[in-house]
Amino acid sequence: MKIVVIGGTGLIGSKLVKQLIARGHEAVAASPNTGVNTLTGEGLADALQGAEVVVDVANSPSFEDKAVMDFFETSGRNLLAAEAAAGVRHHVALSVVGTERLQGSGYFRAKLAQEKLIQAARVPYTIVHATQFLEFLGGIAQSGTEGQTVRLSPALVQPIASDDVAAAMADVALGAPVNGTVEIAGPERVGLAALVARYLKATGDPRTVVADAKAPYFGVELDDRSLTPGDHPRLGTIGFDAWLAAR
Template identity: 70%
Template sequence: MKIVIIGGTGLIGSKTVERLRKKGHEVVAASPNTGVNTITGEGLTEALAGADIVLDLANSPSFADRDVLEFFQTSGKNLLAAEAAASVKHHIALSVVGTERLQESGYFRGKLAQEELIRKSPIPYTIVHSTQFFEFLSGIAEPGTVGDKVHLSPAYVQPIASDDVADAMAEVALAPPVMGTVEIAGPEKVRLSDLVGRYLKATNDPRSVVVDAHARYFGAELNDESLVPGLDPRLGSIGFEEWFATAPRRK
């Protein structure tokens, strides 16, 4: 089968491309730096010619509220229109666990707008809701940093490694459309403040965590249900220690 991966050169995209190519499929890693741009439409028609399946793994380059909404609306409309013209049989999008619960956040409003476009499209689809990636722990700590303190919510999270996400995306790509949402998560449920504290300690970061129930996550206040999956999610196998032991180190 021909499978096009939008965002195919990114963290999840590149790993998913590798997995599907190993299974013998023709896989196109589509992104602006390979000449495919879902905002301008450049290269979309050519990339999708003869495609059976499209995975949308792209993310907004800016997290400003207006930019995120414009990105997901414009990209979603252009991509779905091009897929309809190419008679694509399955559209798959990677989204976030808790999207519908976190509409205080401009980022999650953008993701919900993307999901609504998919549900209204005539193309069979699967939306994958993932929990937070371990690889983004540093970025999660930054917005709450004041001096040498990191203010973080104690809400529960169930983080997942990018390798487990890529495994799940490859599996979904080769399965029939579910016409709904599936959830994926890591093996350990832990408080966000505790998890980032473990990460800072493991990286010898001098900052300390301040537990703050009102600390915002991408602009939204959290509770213990905000970022965790519901019943029967697909669970990855890689926990924090195993992930950290093999993760590339940032200077």
């Protein structure tokens, strides 16, 4: 089966392409680096020719409110139109657990707009909501840094390793469309500030983490439900310690 992975040269996309090829499928890594641009439409029709499934794991290069909205709306419209023309039978998109609860953030407003485009299109779909990636802990720490202090919310998170994300995305891509959303998360639920403190200590970073319930997470305040999945998510197998040891 031919499966096109939009964003196929990035963190999740590159791992997903390898997984799909290992399972015996034709996986095409589609990105501006390979001549496929969802913003301009360049290369889309050729890349999607003969594809049964498209998996969109691309992310905006800018998180500025207008830029991120333009990215997800424009690329979403172009991609879904090209899929309909090519007869694609399953559109799979990677999104974020808590998207609908975090609409004070321009990034999450853009992700919700992307999801609404998918839901309104003619292509059968599955939206995968993932929790925060363990690989993003350094960036999360940086987002809350002032001098040598990292101020972060103590709210609960359930982070997932990118290898587990890629495995879940492969399973969804090879399954039937659910025309709805599935959630994936890591095996451990922990406070965000506490987790980042563990990460900094383990990596020899001298910064001090301060737990602050008012500290914003990319523009929004969190509570214990903001970034955690519902009752029956698919759980990854790689916890923080195993992930760190493998780095």
